[in-house]
Amino acid sequence: MSKLKIDVGLVADVAERLGAHPFKGWFYGDSIGFEGLIAAAKILDDPKWVNFSHGFFRAWATRMTPFQPDDNTAPGHVMCDIVEQTGDVILRDAVLELGRHLRSRRKHGQVSITFEDTLRSLRQPYGGAGLSDFEQKQMENPGAGIWLDCMHFDAPFFAHLSRIDPEGGWARAAIDEILGYKPLLFSAETGLYRHYWLEDVNKSYIDGWGRGQGWALLGLLDVAHYVPATFAGVEAVKAEALALARRMLDYQLNDGNWHCMVHEPRSGPESSTAAFMATAFFRGIKMGLLPEAEFVEPAARAYEAMVANLDSKGNLLGVSAAVMSALVEEHYWHVPLNRIVPWGQGPVLTAIAAQASAQT
Template sequence: MDQHHDPHDMARGIADRLLEHQFQCWFYGDSIGFEGLIAASDLLGDPTYRSFSHGFFRAWATRRQPYQPDDNTAPGHVMCAVVGETGDAVLRAGVIDLAKHLLARRKIDGVSVTFEDTLRSLREPYGDVRMTSEEAVLLGDPGAGIYLDCMHFDPPFFAHLSELGAGTEWADAAVREILGYRSLLLDPETGLYCHFWLEKTGRVYTRGWGRGQGWALLGLLDVVAHLRTDAAGRSDVAEEALRLARRMVDYQLADGNWHALVHEPRSGPEASTAAFMATAFYRGIAIGVFDPREFREAADKAYAAMIGNLDADGNLMGVTAAVYSALVEEHYWYVPTNQIVPWGQGPALTAMAARKNVLQLDD
């Protein structure tokens, strides 16, 4: 897409394609997808996308039980934003009910178990990739696991609930959970988060998944943004966001993009990471966590890369399909690309909104 294309037309194209997505209650990517729709209404001054989201959330709230295994992927943070804007009492009751359900799940080192049976996510690897006999046996019965994506789900949701006056215990839960992921998933060699951890083996798998670093960094920043400045642990979360952002700048390519596994050139290009990082870098600048003198250039490069990855119809090209997960790192090299999905369209819109906020600060 022409970088000089009218930004309103560009945002509308991206949002309209996102609106065509058949959202479910709930699935991975819904959190950033609905956040993107809300951002589109703000960018365009058009209530259509916000109204669609509110209606979808309200319909869910009236039939939210029995809870489903993927309800941990519900866009709780975004639903809290709608509650704050509208005062919708039915939706407020729904999100508090959901948060209590999520908080009650089994914990490991303070972090909620994502899957009691990770067969819901683990799969045979994409590509002509062979597993060892030990990996094949483990794939048959992998047990419970904790996944990086969830840094974008529960902790920002809990932090936002605390901001809505649901109780200070939600702020404590947000900090405890988000920092718990660091203890379980951070790889000290690369300074990046691994995709998942299995209880059965007690180890992590797959370092440096690009979109996963986006889930992590946005989760960290959103917790900071919605906690009181004097909240216990807030400064620790901000410091971790800064550390991870610096590592991602280290791995940024000359064209502003990142590899699918950001430390591994053989994993090939992947486009959603630039949209996630543009959102994160601009958002971190706007809330005062990142110094613009250090991050503005990287933010602008990521944003320019994102614009270059858009086609004339507002599709963010080069985005991988749902990765799920695999025990073999090479799986991530071969995930199909050019998927028009919420985790591509959504962060493209949030990046535009975050950039607009920073440009307003410049003025």
């Protein structure tokens, strides 16, 4: 594997831009955002961002109840990392309480419901794409649903808790949760996961969202990493990760990027997918899960594309705003770009760390 040089100054700039984000605790992107800050601390050999994250987590721990609808987006996996690094008993108790709360939510099959009222995410489409009469009626009360993003939240958190609380049943919860998404969201036609599923119609929606595949693949890899290798179901998780990673190779563009909707050129460019995939590919290679001969070149191209998408101040350009969701694919083609957000800055830092780790 050819060694890619790390620009420490650029890492510091990316982390500073990320650390300036107005984190509120919690929202989509916090998981990869704080993971990126912890990665930056390691790359820079400076505890600044560990201390920043630890302080933020402790502040949350003092006011975490009553629990809120978006608490499933908490960076539970990263908080577990801080517990292991610091031995913080108060934070340990808080993450265990959060984990028990999240595990107790209503499920469909093996997967926790993301939104009991999906109007918290579903919106009228960007770009003026029209809805059918049926879809407009559906928007009045779309019911409950499950979202792809969550493959990066609950299951990796539970998997990491299995190391902190080995007798708590967390490994089983992690395996069941991560594998439970496939019957709901997987599209055999594209070989990818759809964005969401609605309970009232028992139907999944929207093929090929690139960043969504990143959430899914990183979640699968995290579960495979943290759950003991001999635990029942780990091999199935590894197989799913390998299959999804291989399918993403089929959609990678010559310049190392992916389309926003990876199967649809009309959806236009979007840069966070390359950062997610560089992270995932290098992590998978390091784990021995993704064959180096097959993935090292695509990983390097994704990494180089990511670097090319950075400006001189450490901003990852071309990242879409919070996508939310809609009933039609055209919505995703028109989400505003060039947002400086945790789901852009964070995976840049995790990709740099993963690339460096894969070389050792």
